[in-house]
Amino acid sequence: MLAAERYDRIIELVNIKGSIRVSELSEHCRVTEETIRRDLDRLEQAGRLRRSHGGAVSMKEVQPEIPYRIRETSQALEKKRIAEAALALIEDGDRILLDASTTAGYMAVNMPDMPLTILTNSIQVATELSTREKIEVISTGGQLAARSLSFVGPLAERSLETYHVDKLFLSCKGVHLESGTISETNELQARLKQKMVGIADQVILLADSSKFGIRAFARVTGLEAVHTIITDQICSEEQSFLYGAYHLKIKTV
Structure with missing residues (x-):
């Protein structure tokens, strides 16, 4: 040839x-x-x-990330309610990992000033929490992804390997029940979130209803790795499937 x-x-x-x-x-x-x-x-x-x-x-599969400021206004009410429910799961002394999702950003805005260690790859989250005296904030560092205001890439991935957290609050582009996966727009974000899942005792998925039925380009992990889903609404068939196949805790807000 x-x-x-x-x-x-x-x-x-x-x-x-x-x-x-x-x-x-x-x-x-x-x-x-x-x-x-x-x-x-x-x-x-x-x-x-x-x-x-x-x-x-x-090249047909490469999808640019939607800029953070645009995503921040999409499904904003639902994301704020999900963030509020997520905050209720946090306890004094927790070691927490927050991704660079806009829902995690809303969590940071309303995060109480309590003894916590928070690891994040989000510039927005780190900046917001910088005013809390009792919270220790650790940034992964790495390659700057300007659209998502986040750090990604090999350095960020290696940074995560040095830590262990109690709870990971994670969002995604898509939750696909038929394939049993959660997915992201691009490979860099997906690879980093795979690392996040691997260092957490509990994985808490923050997914508004618009994420369900979506199968984005890059697989993050299977639903079997998720312990709790917080969402604004979920149809009875989806809820029954998730309970039956994965025994997840599902919290609707």
């Missing part, structure tokens, strides 16, 4: 699958993984795909 033919085959496979690993492309094209990596570098430079960790992602 000529190089030009191989490039076309790679693009075809990436677009069909959405994302694909180097090892799989190597098998399809019958060349070494090192050759595939060089091919992917060239194709990314040509703007035909995007490199990801261990493979490539279709």
Whole structure:
């Protein structure tokens, strides 16, 4: 297979699958993984795909994050009610991890000044909590994602590996019951949230009703990793399924 033919085959496979690993492309094209990596570098430079960790992602699948200030006003009333219910689960001395969601931002706004340790990748959350005297705030650091006002990337992921928390308050782009997954818009956010789930005793999902039925591009984790869902409303069929399949606590507000 000529190089030009191989490039076309790679693009075809990436677009069909959405994302694909180097090892799989190597098998399809019958060349070494090192050759595939060089091919992917060239194709990314040509703007035909995007490199990801261990493979490539279709340009058709890449979705820009909606800016924080726009997300902040979407479903704002529901998010504020969910944030209020989430705050009721916090106790003195808790070690808490807040993601960079707008719902976590609303939690920070109304967070009581009590003895807590709060780890976050959110600039908004860290800034809001900077005025609380009794709360110790720890930022992950990392690569700045300007649209979400958050830190992501390898440095943020490695930072999380040094901690353990009692409770993770996590939001997402989509909650898909048929596949049993929660998902995010892009891979960087999804990878970081996977790390968050891995260091928490309790995972509390903050998801307004608009998130249900959505299967976004990058998988975060399965619903079996979630202990509690706080939402504004959920239909009886969805609630019955979640109780039956995952034995979750579901709190509606």
